[in-house]
Amino acid sequence: MELPKRPDVPYKELEDIFENSLSQLKIFHILKSSIDLKLYDHLKDYKSFEEISELINIKPILSYYILEILTKLRLVEKNDELYRNSEISNLYLNNDSIYCINKGFVLTTDKVNMWEDLTNTMKGDIKRNDNNHFPLIIQVMGENTISGDLYDVVDLISNLNEFKDSKRFLEIGGGHGFYTIALNRIKPDLEAFVFDLPNVIIETKKYIEKYNSKVKTIAGDFYTDSFGKNFDIIFSSYNPSGKNPDIAKKVYESLNIGGLFITKQNFPNEKEEDNLEELLSNFEWNLTSLTKSKKGKRTFTFKKDLFFKDYLLFLENLGFEILNVYNVIDLSPLAIATINDKIVVAKKTEIKNK
Numbered sequence: 480m481e482l483p484k485r486p487d488v489p490y491k492e493l494e495d496i497f498e499n500s501l502s503q504l505k506i507f508h509i510l511k512s513s514i515d516l517k518l519y520d521h522l523k524d525y526k527s528f529e530e531i532s533e534l535i536n537i538k539p540i541l542s543y544y545i546l547e548i549l550t551k552l553r554l555v556e557k558n559d560e561l562y563r564n565s566e567i568s569n570l571y572l573n574n575d576s577i578y579c580i581n582k583g584f585v586l587t588t589d590k591v592n593m594w595e596d597l598t599n600t601m602k603g604d605i606k607r608n609d610n611n612h613f614p615l616i617i618q619v620m621g622e623n624t625i626s627g628d629l630y631d632v633v634d635l636i637s638n639l640n641e642f643k644d645s646k647r648f649l650e651i652g653g654g655h656g657f658y659t660i661a662l663n664r665i666k667p668d669l670e671a672f673v674f675d676l677p678n679v680i681i682e683t684k685k686y687i688e689k690y691n692s693k694v695k696t697i698a699g700d701f702y703t704d705s706f707g708k709n710f711d712i713i714f715s716s717y718n719p720s721g722k723n724p725d726i727a728k729k730v731y732e733s734l735n736i737g738g739l740f741i742t743k744q745n746f747p748n749e750k751e752e753d754n755l756e757e758l759l760s761n762f763e764w765n766l767t768s769l770t771k772s773k774k775g776k777r778t779f780t781f782k783k784d785l786f787f788k789d790y791l792l793f794l795e796n797l798g799f800e801i802l803n804v805y806n807v808i809d810l811s812p813l814a815i816a817t818i819n820d821k822i823v824v825a826k827k828t829e830i831k832n833k
């Protein structure tokens with residue numbers, strides 16, 4: 480039999496796709512193992528790779544290469560053959576730091592398991608029970624919020640005259656409650672509430688206690704339960720009800736006239752982006768479903784959600800006046816956000832358009 484001749488279509492293109500993706504996977508696993516092995520806890524001061532090898536119980540040749548790779552990723556600094564944490568890993572990956580994000584890795588690992596078994600994941604139906612899923616999510620979001628937009632959002636809200644004059648404040652889907660805890664600290668005479676699912680409220684209470692706060696909690700489901708009445712401000716950040724017209728109506732009814740609805744949400748462009756990152760993200764969003772919140776087609780969207788312009792129109796028709804719209808990324812270079820993350824500040828007026 481003749482040897483087949485080399486095809487005209489270059490194999491190299493395919494090999495590049497495989498090699499590049501495998502290389503990212505290797506980096507991910509280096510990161511994961513370095514966290515699992517608590518490497519950054521050992522690198523608060525300079526150590527040799529031999530010392531690290533003993534401390535984390537791996538072969539010296541492997542500790543040498545892992546440290547060299549992490550140096551390239553700027554998570555480790557090298558000086559005279561000794562290694563220590565860089566500023567960023569010392570702050571976020573060392574378990575002794577109050578900013579440590581390692582707990583969030585539990586969620587990432589969960590996601591990775593889903594991807595590693597993608598064939599079965601796609602054929603199956605991974606249903607996440609909202610009551611069990613969100614208590615975990617909010618711990619990760621709490622870590623991100625403190626290192627992300629917490630202080631920018633709190634500054635924005637606390638500088639509003641309506642906030643200075645407010646008496647009753649409600650955060651819906653508040654989870655960790657950090658926004659409300661921080662705002663209540665600035666205005667201690669505020670009667671401030673966090674509304675969330677019963678299992679999440681158990682976690683919220685732990686944060687309230689940890690930070691010696693007087694914030695109160697309301698356990699409920701925003702699709703079916705009432706928020707209560709007579710609030711001067713209702714705040715909502717990144718939650719499944721954020722673009723839902725029925726919930727906006729409930730917010731309107733729960734506010735006093737002149738009260739503010741401040742909502743920070745990811746509003747996707749009406750046209751689906753045609754780039755790989757967006758496609759991967761939308762694909763992943765559809766790998767799982769939630770029991771309470773019915774997901775929409777695209778990342779962070781849910782059934783009944785309105786697009787940004789339609790949502791603003793809906794608020795105006797309800798009787799809100801849109802006072803301002805901010806892009807979260809413009810608030811600070813340190814904010815963790817995308818171009819689609821917006822804060823809407825709307826005031827309840829007496830005039831109903833519908």
Ligand SMILES: C[S@@+](CC[C@H](N)C(=O)[O-])C[C@H]1O[C@@H](n2cnc3c(N)ncnc32)[C@H](O)[C@@H]1O
Nearest residue numbers: 613620652653654675676679700701716717718
């Ligand atoms: C993505 S987290 C956002 C947490 C926090 N607001 C933030 O921005 O960091 C969504 C929040 O909405 C809450 N949530 C989801 N479904 C809910 C429901 N049906 N009723 C009440 N809260 C709900 C979750 O428990 C969670 O706290």
